[in-house]
Amino acid sequence: MTTLTVRFFQALDRFHAARPWDHNAHYHRWIMRQLPRRFASALDVGSGTGDLARLLAGRAASVRGLDADPEIVDRARELTPSASRVTFAVGDAPGAIAPGPYDVITCVATLHHLPFAETLAAFRHHLSPGGTLVVVGLARAQSPGDHLLGVAALVMNVVMAWLKHGGRRAARPASMTAATxxxxxxxxxxxxxxxxxxxxxxxxxxxxxxxxxVWHNR
Structure with a gap:
């Protein structure tokens, strides 16, 4: 890697450190578009500070958030109104998933921390007939298509950060404090x-x- 390239990426890191934004939250509205207008129960695995779980509560009778980090679960509880339909639990999926069934299961940027096939099998087991599973995950770049999307993401990452923050510095969102x-x-x-x-x-x-x-349990 040339000195110029190193300096470019260092400048990019400084830019994003000053204007952080949550890539996972970017997909929350897309997730909601995959779901029914109303459903009885939902499970959010890797719920973090609870942003998505609280969105799900706008459509669900009950929502359960599950995360392995006790501190981030405490933060989610602090941010969630006491009268909310959302509850949070500490535990590692798939073993700590409370018995369902659930009409909706979501999992954002968490599946790569877990045993992949075993966790998907658990989601299938806990999903109601007719229920919907939505995962937003991370994959290791390998193919030319992966690398091409990575280049496009570098450009769009700067655009999104500028649209959200402009020239202003911004604090790191609480939702971005989880271990990666x-x-x-x-x-x-x-x-x-x-x-x-x-x-x-x-x-x-x-x-x-x-x-x-996206998978529907038909």
Whole structure:
């Protein structure tokens, strides 16, 4: 890597450190568009500070958030009104998933922390007939398509940060304080394993180093 390239990425890191924005929250509205207007129960795995769980509560009779980090679960409880339909629990999926069934299960930027096929099988087991599973996940870049999307994401990342913050510096959102881990599975591996567990699952590469999975338990 040349000195010029190193300096470019260092400048990019400084730019984003001053104007952070949540790539996962960017997909929340898309997630809601995949779901029914009303449903009885929902489970959000890897619920973090509870932003998505609170969105789900606008349509659901009850929502359960599950996260392995006790501190972030405490923060989610602080941010959630006491009269809300949302409850949070500390635990590692898939073993800590409370018995359902759930009409909706969501999982954002968490599946790569978990045993992949086992967790998808647990989601299938806990999903109601007719229910919907929506995953926003991370994959390891390998193919030319992956790298092309990565280049596009670099550009769009700057655009989104500028649209959200302009020249202003911004504090890091509470939702971005969770521990991170790089993905190990490629998108092709994810597609093969997911469709073996969830026949008919729809998977698609997305911007900002994400992929999506939607499955209906018909």
């Amino acid at each position: 881990r790089p993905a190990t599975m490629t998108f092709a591996e994810i597609v093969d394993e997911a469709r073996a567990v969830l026949p008919g699952a729809r998977l698609r590469r997305r911007l900002f180093w994400r992929y999506t999975l």
